[in-house]
Amino acid sequence: xxxxxxxxxxxxxxxxxxxxxxxxxxxxxxxxxxxxxxxxxxxxxxxxxxxxxxxxxxxxxxxxxxxxxxxxxxxxxxxxxxxxxxxxxxxxxxxxxxxxxxxxxxxxxxxxxxxxxxxxxxxxxxxxxxxxxxxxxxxxxxxxxxxxxxxxxxxxxxxxxxxxxxxxxxxxxxxxxxxxxxxxxxxxxxxxxxxxxxxxxxxxxxxxxxxxxxxxxxxxxxxxxxxxxxxxxxxxxxxxxxxxxxxxxxxxxxxxxxxxxxxxxxxxxxxxxxxxxxxxxxxxxxxxxxxxxxxxxxxxxxxxxxxxxxxxxxxxxxxxxxxxxxxxxxxxxxxxxxxxxxxxxxxxxxxxxxxxxxxxxxxxxxxxxxxxxxxxxxxxxxxxxxxxxxxxxxxxxxxxxxxxxxxxxxxxxxxxxxxxxxxxxxxxxxxxxxxxxxxxxxxxxxxxxxxxxxxxxxxxxxxxxxxxxxxxxxxxxxxxxxxxxxxxxxxxxxxxxxxxxxxxxxxxxxxxxxxxxxxxxxxxxxxxxxxxxxxxxxxxxxxxxxxxxxxxxxxxxxxxxxxxxxxxxxxxxxxxxxxxxxxxxxxxxxxxxxxxxxxxxxxxxxxxxxxxxxxxxxxxxxxxxxxxxxxxxxxx
Numbered sequence: 011x012x013x014x015x016x017x018x019x020x021x022x023x024x025x026x027x028x029x030x031x032x033x034x035x036x037x038x039x040x041x042x043x044x045x046x047x048x049x050x051x052x053x054x055x056x057x058x059x060x061x062x063x064x065x066x067x068x069x070x071x072x073x074x075x076x077x078x079x080x081x082x083x084x085x086x087x088x089x090x091x092x093x094x095x096x097x098x099x100x101x102x103x104x105x106x107x108x109x110x111x112x113x114x115x116x117x118x119x120x121x122x123x124x125x126x127x128x129x130x131x132x133x134x135x136x137x138x139x140x141x142x143x144x145x146x147x148x149x150x151x152x153x154x155x156x157x158x159x160x161x162x163x164x165x166x167x168x169x170x171x172x173x174x175x176x177x178x179x180x181x182x183x184x185x186x187x188x189x190x191x192x193x194x195x196x197x198x199x200x201x202x203x204x205x206x207x208x209x210x211x212x213x214x215x216x217x218x219x220x221x222x223x224x225x226x227x228x229x230x231x232x233x234x235x236x237x238x239x240x241x242x243x244x245x246x247x248x249x250x251x252x253x254x255x256x257x258x259x260x261x262x263x264x265x266x267x268x269x270x271x272x273x274x275x276x277x278x279x280x281x282x283x284x285x286x287x288x289x290x291x292x293x294x295x296x297x298x299x300x301x302x303x304x305x306x307x308x309x310x311x312x313x314x315x316x317x318x319x320x321x322x323x324x325x326x327x328x329x330x331x332x333x334x335x336x337x338x339x340x341x342x343x344x345x346x347x348x349x350x351x352x353x354x355x356x357x358x359x360x361x362x363x364x365x366x367x368x369x370x371x372x373x374x375x376x377x378x379x380x381x382x383x384x385x386x387x388x389x390x391x392x393x394x395x396x397x398x399x400x401x402x403x404x405x406x407x408x409x410x411x412x413x414x415x416x417x418x419x420x421x422x423x424x425x426x427x428x429x430x431x432x433x434x435x436x437x438x439x440x441x442x443x444x445x446x447x448x449x450x451x452x453x454x455x456x457x458x459x460x461x462x463x464x465x466x467x468x469x470x471x472x473x474x475x476x477x478x479x480x481x482x483x484x485x486x487x488x489x490x491x492x493x494x495x496x497x498x499x500x501x502x503x504x505x506x507x508x509x510x511x512x513x514x515x516x517x518x519x520x521x522x523x524x525x526x527x528x529x530x531x532x533x534x535x536x537x538x539x540x541x542x543x544x545x546x547x548x549x550x551x552x553x554x555x556x557x558x559x560x561x562x563x564x565x566x567x568x569x570x571x572x573x574x575x576x577x578x579x580x581x582x583x584x585x586x587x588x589x590x591x592x593x594x595x596x597x598x599x600x601x602x603x604x605x606x607x608x609x610x611x612x613x614x615x616x617x618x619x620x621x622x623x624x625x626x627x628x629x630x631x632x633x634x635x636x637x638x639x640x641x642x643x644x645x646x
Contacts, residue, residue: 015058022048030104031078031129042079042273046071049098050300056109057097061443066095066165069195069270069296074098076276077161080284086159087147089132091140091168093121093447095193096130103129113443115612120444135447136415137385138171140164141190145181148188159284160187166194167362170384181289182261189283189290190262193270195298257291266293271300335499338492341471342434343368345478346405349506350376356482357397359383360407361390367407367436387412391419391431398429403482409437410450410491417456424487425462431488432481438467438491439530439575440604440618445611451604453491454528455580458553464488464511465552467529467574467582471497477550480508493530493575495614512554518546522641523632524563524570528552528582531573531602534618537625542632544571552582557589564595568641571600571632575623578603600635602628 024041025048028034037045050071057067075098077088083103090096100118101109105127111117122130132143140162148160168174169192181188254264263286268279276294283290336344350356350372358364358372362385373380383390387408394404413420413435424431438450457465464484468474474492481488514526518536523544527535532548539546545567547559564570570590572583583601590599605621618624622631636642 016051016055017058018055020048020051020055022052024048025052025101025106028102028106031083031102034075034078034102037079039079039274039277042072042075042277046075046273049075049101052101052106052109053097056101056112059110060112060114065299066092066195067097068300069298070095070163070193071098071300072271072273072276073163073191073193073294073296074102075273076280077163078102079277080280081159081161084128084131087131087144087151087161088129089140089144089147089162090122090134091162091164092137093134095163095165096122096134099129100127103127113445113611115610115616117611119611121447133447135445136412137168138164138174140168141174141177141181144188144190145177145184148186149184152186159189161189161191163191163193166192167385170362171386172388178257178262179260185261185288187287187289189292192266192291192293193296194267194293195270195296254291254293262289262291264291264293266291268292268294270294270296335496336471336502337368337496338471338474338494339366339368339436341368341474341497341502342407342436342478342492343371344504345475345506346372346407346434347375348504349479349482350379352506353403354379355401355403357381357394357402357404358407359390359394359397359404361385361387361412363407363409363412363436366409367434369407387416388419391416392423394431395419395423395427395429398424398431399427403430403432405432405434405482407434407436409448410435410439410453411437411441411448413453414456420487421460425460428462428486430485433487433489434478434481435489435491437494439493440609440614441494442614442617443611446608449609450491450493451609452577453489454552454574454576454582455584457489457491458582458585459580460487462487463553466490466550467552468492468550469527469529469532469548470500472500472502473548473550475502475504476507476509479506480511482506483508484511491529498533509550512551512556514547514549514551514556514559516545516559517548518544520545522568523636524567525632526560526563526570526572526586528572528574528576530575531623534623534625534628535573538628538632541629542636544632549582552585555585555589557593560586560589561593561595564590564597567597569598569600569632569636569639571628571635572602573623573628574603575618576603577606579606598635598639598641600632602631 024045050068053067090099105118108118113120119126121135122133124130124133141164144160144162151158164174254266257264269275283292346358346369357379358369359381360367360369361383364370364373364382369380383393390406394406397404435453437448438453441448454465457463466477466481468477468490477490481490518539520539520543523542525535525539525544525546526549527546528549535546572586574582576582578601581603583603587599602623609617619627
């Protein structure tokens with residue numbers, strides 16, 4: 011057990027021999043516990059250097075070793091759900107020396123990535139996709155007469171999503187060889203692993219038991235009543251010592267509960283399961299953050315880690331404390347608490363993003379009005395719609411990338427019925443090291459085309475507070491999208507007063523060029539404007555647009571520039587273009603935004619610069635457009 015993360019590279023003699031799973035198979039089974047200790051130590055060291063998710067990875071060290079030891083990856087297909095737990099997998103599949111580049115531009119991705127390694131057989135980032143993906147691979151192999159084992163690893167949190175159960179149900183229908191490993195690390199499904207349940211799990215996976223089980227079914231199939239009675243008896247027996255009845259009912263052979271930190275025991279049981287036919291579900295219990303005391307004691311708070319800076323030998327490795335300037339998530343959380351104090355119809359809903367969305371204090375103060383529905387984005391939105399039908403004011407706190415998963419519910423269940431549901435959309439725009447799976451690059455595009463929606467993009471912390479209040483005051487569906495991390499450091503007026511719907515504000519007066527900036531792009535627009543004496547408008551609203559002000563800008567300037575941290579295609583700039591075209595304004599337009607490609611991970615400022623959304627690039631783009639249009643810019 012470690013109390014501190016190693017700041018220098020630890021000695022890992024066994025791990026240093028492993029460049030691929032083929033090397034792993036050369037070890038004796040008795041050496042695997044030592045390898046697990048070394049792998050856990052190296053994982054702590056590498057994540058301490060790069061930052062990133064590590065609690066889930068620490069919990070599946072033994073499972074990862076056992077899977078690659080028993081199965082023939084990458085011929086056998088192995089799909090990880092979410093990807094937070096895939097760091098040990100990356101280390102064992104030839105990427106150990108690259109782990110110190112994790113989450114950096116040009117380095118390893120934070121999640122499994124098909125382009126990165128043949129061992130990453132499905133790109134993940136959003137949860138609950140692994141079973142569906144592995145079933146697709148299983149069917150593809152069957153149709154092409156390929157022999158392969160098919161394994162999906164899914165956590166108990168991801169298993170709460172409807173998509174996972176849809177796939178489980180289909181797997182039972184397909185009735186082919188697939189292994190789903192349920193990694194239960196939150197005790198949300200199971201109780202402690204006891205000797206009796208572990209004994210039965212080993213028995214259910216054993217060859218003699220399954221030989222008798224299969225033979226009995228074949229014999230009793232000619233006596234339907236006897237077969238049904240035998241099936242019920244087995245079901246009742248399993249139900250007494252395990253929670254496997256549900257999985258058995260949909261067609262899986264349930265095997266559990268198993269200690270997920272007993273690597274030799276896992277190897278034994280996986281070898282047995284490898285010989286079984288049909289859908290198998292192995293239920294293991296692990297401890298998130300296993301081996302690192304702080305993470306074991308606080309699995310939620312230590313889910314991920316910032317870089318560890320070596321300040322002194324005695325320095326403790328903790329997540330850096332928040333500075334005085336709040337994050338946008340904290341602005342939302344404080345606003346929500348202030349609002350709830352004066353309005354008892356305020357309800358907070360989140361699909362497993364409560365802490366990340368800044369709702370921890372709201373949940374503490376108003377537990378009866380806080381609903382974390384787990385990883386079930388679709389349910390969260392329709393759940394909110396039902397509340398709105400009967401007079402409550404639900405506020406759905408969700409990350410931009412995950413709202414995509416509930417798009418049908420947003421349209422059909424909320425907007426179509428014009429229900430009073432508010433969406434607080436965190437992590438809008440680029441998110442940096444987590445990469446394209448977590449980037450909020452499309453929300454302005456996919457929201458502004460939905461009838462009845464009001465869409466807002468605040469430019470700083472104070473504007474976020476104002477626009478949240480505006481969204482709440484409006485009777486109908488609204489969305490406020492704001493970026494990850496800290497803003498500009500501006501002081502917040504903690505008033506719960508709305509602003510006028512659809513009204514922008516001019517933040518700088520200039521000549522020739524009018525920059526219409528949305529959300530996070532107001533700050534770089536203001537920097538750029540000083541060198542070309544441009545007018546800058548904080549648009550605030552993407553829908554409805556301030557058409558009157560846009561018209562004024564079009565008649566008093568020679569160039570309109572739109573800037574947004576959103577996909578350029580179909581985004582806020584497109585909305586401005588549509589208005590100018592429909593209103594017959596004849597003026598050159600320059601649209602700046604995210605390009606039509608997925609952007610890899612890196613630091614947000616570097617990523618913005620790479621797509622010409624930093625202030626210097628904005629200035630250069632405007633100057634080029636002025637030159638192309640033969641417009642004389644007027645310097646300050």
